[in-house]
Amino acid sequence: MAGQGMTLSDLSGENLGKVSGVIAEFNPFHHGHQYLLSQASGLKIVIMSGNWMQRGEPAIVDKWTRAQMSLKNGADIIVELPFFASVQGADYFAQYAVQMLADLGIDQLVFGTDSDAIDYDRLRQIYHEKEPEIQTFIADLPKNLSYPQKMQQMWQTFAEVQFDGNTPNHILALAYTKAVATVAPEIQLHPVKRIGSGFHDDTLSDFASATALREHAEKDLSRFMPDFASFQAAPKVQWSDYFPLLNYQLLSANLTDIFQVNDELAVRLTSAIKTATDFEALVDAVVTKRYTKARVRRLLTYILVNVPKSQGFDQPKPHVLGFSAAGQRYLKNLDVVTKVGKTYQDRLTLQADAIYRLGNPAIPEQNYGRPPLRQTHGAAQKEKSVKNDAHS
Numbered sequence: 001m002a003g004q005g006m007t008l009s010d011l012s013g014e015n016l017g018k019v020s021g022v023i024a025e026f027n028p029f030h031h032g033h034q035y036l037l038s039q040a041s042g043l044k045i046v047i048m049s050g051n052w053m054q055r056g057e058p059a060i061v062d063k064w065t066r067a068q069m070s071l072k073n074g075a076d077i078i079v080e081l082p083f084f085a086s087v088q089g090a091d092y093f094a095q096y097a098v099q100m101l102a103d104l105g106i107d108q109l110v111f112g113t114d115s116d117a118i119d120y121d122r123l124r125q126i127y128h129e130k131e132p133e134i135q136t137f138i139a140d141l142p143k144n145l146s147y148p149q150k151m152q153q154m155w156q157t158f159a160e161v162q163f164d165g166n167t168p169n170h171i172l173a174l175a176y177t178k179a180v181a182t183v184a185p186e187i188q189l190h191p192v193k194r195i196g197s198g199f200h201d202d203t204l205s206d207f208a209s210a211t212a213l214r215e216h217a218e219k220d221l222s223r224f225m226p227d228f229a230s231f232q233a234a235p236k237v238q239w240s241d242y243f244p245l246l247n248y249q250l251l252s253a254n255l256t257d258i259f260q261v262n263d264e265l266a267v268r269l270t271s272a273i274k275t276a277t278d279f280e281a282l283v284d285a286v287v288t289k290r291y292t293k294a295r296v297r298r299l300l301t302y303i304l305v306n307v308p309k310s311q312g313f314d315q316p317k318p319h320v321l322g323f324s325a326a327g328q329r330y331l332k333n334l335d336v337v338t339k340v341g342k343t344y345q346d347r348l349t350l351q352a353d354a355i356y357r358l359g360n361p362a363i364p365e366q367n368y369g370r371p372p373l374r375q376t377h378g379a380a381q382k383e384k385s386v387k388n389d390a391h392s
Contacts, residue, residue, distance in 0.1 A: 022046045111191060
């Protein structure tokens with residue numbers, strides 16, 4: 001694989017540490033994300049969801065704004081996670097992202113977790129050794145269980161690990177552990193305990209959650225997030241901006257032709273849209289014990305974007321959104337896309353981004369003619385510091 005085993009030392013001639021990978025949404029970028037990047041060593045490669053999120057919602061500000069915020073706060077390379085990989089359940093989301101990071105040559109995966117009492121290396125080893133048995137166990141669980149419920153039972157049975165299904169960061173951390181065990185077991189795991197507010201906490205604090213920042217987006221958040229100026233200036237969207245478009249799709253499309261929409265869901269959606277007055281009311285009317293809110297939101301995203309039932313993930317060349325000086329040098333050794341043109345492979349992401357722009361006419365073009373953002377900091381600064389120390 002291109003870049004596999006490459007380290008920052010190979011590129012710079014200096015011993016600057018590992019190549020760290022981070023999987024993120026930065027929706028929006030906050031102090032907790034800044035802290036996570038500070039805990040990653042060496043060159044820092046971020047795989048970031050584009051304009052649609054894992055839990056089935058539009059990013060509050062576009063991918064370029066979020067990439068810029070992360071570059072200013074420690075990232076060296078920002079690569080876009082394609083739409084079809086971004087809007088997935090935790091396992092597929094993690095698998096696709098870890099595979100892309102492995103192809104980019106990372107040595108360690110740095111990720112946030114809601115628990116500091118979990119030995120993720122032990123869990124990785126258990127999953128690596130017992131994957132066939134674990135898959136059989138999961139397949140035999142009752143079909144009416146949600147994904148978090150199935151994961152709770154699986155980890156309790158095989159590793160005696162208990163956790164609350166309402167802790168998304170922990171669920172994703174376990175999904176990353178499984179993905180590394182399956183895709184690239186040589187990658188080291190570096191969990192970082194989440195500090196500050198919980199994922200669902202909507203109160204403002206120094207380490208406010210992304211949920212809180214989205215809830216209070218119209219306020220002065222300069223105290224609560226890095227680079228508030230970029231966030232403040234960017235056009236913003238939420239699901240309500242797309243509800244009329246979604247309503248049209250639900251009333252006109254053959255829903256069973258859409259990815260993951262079965263007959264049962266098609267009936268529930270067709271019935272619910274007749275009385276739902278807004279997006280959240282629609283979600284609430286469709287949710288069951290089996291179909292969680294996150295899953296329903298993902299399905300509604302597929303319907304809005306018109307993702308066909310036969311859609312699969314053919315991994316495109318990584319689309320680079322931005323880099324530091326050190327990141328740019330590292331990328332010279334890799335086969336990546338730095339400018340989207342007519343031959344760009346990932347047509348679904350282009351389609352999803354075009355629909356994303358319909359939510360706010362102020363959102364600029366998201367792909368064509370957009371070169372990578374550039375930033376000088378981080379690993380590049382470390383290299384400069386090492387050279388200055390050598391000559392002092």
